[in-house]
Amino acid sequence: MSCPICGKAADAKYRPFCSRRCADVDLGRWLTGSYAIPAEQVEEGDLPAADSTGDDAPDDLRKRPN
Numbered sequence: 001m002s003c004p005i006c007g008k009a010a011d012a013k014y015r016p017f018c019s020r021r022c023a024d025v026d027l028g029r030w031l032t033g034s035y036a037i038p039a040e041q042v043e044e045g046d047l048p049a050a051d052s053t054g055d056d057a058p059d060d061l062r063k064r065p066n
């Protein structure tokens with residue numbers, strides 16, 4: 001098996017990559033690629049979450065014994 005990033009022999013520790021660097025490169029590509037596609041969907045789903053976070057702040061203040 002050879003590293004899909006640079007083609008060197010893969011290290012058992014980082015299979016199928018030859019080193020952590022190449023594994024990071026692949027992960028970076030994967031994250032960058034997947035981030036770009038669902039970005040708009042995430043934005044919509046984020047709205048209710050941001051709302052409940054805003055609710056938490058005043059609730060936290062009310063919990064104070066004074």
Ligand SMILES: [Zn+2]
Nearest residue numbers: 003006018022
């Ligand atoms: Zn490599």
